Amino acid sequence: MEKLVIEKTDTTPEIIFDPSQGVFKITGRSIPLNPKRFYTPVLEWIAEYVKTPHTSTVLDVYMDYFNTASTFLITDIIRQLCKGLEGKSLIVNWYHDKGDDDVLEIAGNMENVVGIKFIYHEVEE
Numbered sequence: 001m002e003k004l005v006i007e008k009t010d011t012t013p014e015i016i017f018d019p020s021q022g023v024f025k026i027t028g029r030s031i032p033l034n035p036k037r038f039y040t041p042v043l044e045w046i047a048e049y050v051k052t053p054h055t056s057t058v059l060d061v062y063m064d065y066f067n068t069a070s071t072f073l074i075t076d077i078i079r080q081l082c083k084g085l086e087g088k089s090l091i092v093n094w095y096h097d098k099g100d101d102d103v104l105e106i107a108g109n110m111e112n113v114v115g116i117k118f119i120y121h122e123v124e125e
Contacts, residue, residue, distance in 0.1 A: 001052070004045045012038055015061060017045065022054025025064045026077075030070035039073040043080060050084025057085055062095035062123070063103065071106055078114045094118040097125050 001019045008014035013028035059081065064089040066074065081090055096103045104120070111118050 001048060004042065006042075015042060019048070019049055019054060023055040024057065024059045025062075026060070026074070029064050030066035030074070032070070035067070035069040035073050039070075039077070042077060043073075046077060046080050046084065050055075050081070053085055053088060056089035056091070057081065058091045058093065060093045060095065061107075062098065066106075071110070075110045075113055078110060078116075082112075082114050082116055090116065092116065092118045093121060095121045095123050099123050 003019065004015060004017040006012070006015040008028040010070070011029070011031045013026050013030050015024075017024040021029050030038075059078065061074070063074075078092060094107045096107070107118060107120070
């Protein structure tokens with residue numbers, strides 16, 4: 001399976017999913033005009049990945065800003081990984097700027113929806 005690489009823009013995050021290492025990264029901001037169109041290929045890629053996943057998968061998320069529609073789709077990414085990797089190791093590392101309580105609250109809501117605990121990392125600005 002090929003690595004998924006989407007370069008970041010002013011409105012979309014960088015996405016690097018490396019199936020050979022089981023390391024996935026979403027970094028930047030997510031405010032695309034059409035979030036569903038942006039994230040659909042990512043969700044399709046994950047659907048293929050979970051058929052023959054790495055023994056452990058780590059998702060690193062460091063978003064400085066994301067809109068409501070992106071929140072739902074990022075939650076879908078995590079949910080799809082949880083469901084598809086049931087019985088396998090999945091770690092979600094959530095990086096946030098120091099003092100960014102809004103992002104922490106949103107991540108906490110995502111955590112409740114998908115049903116797994118995230119590991120939080122505070123980053124100095």
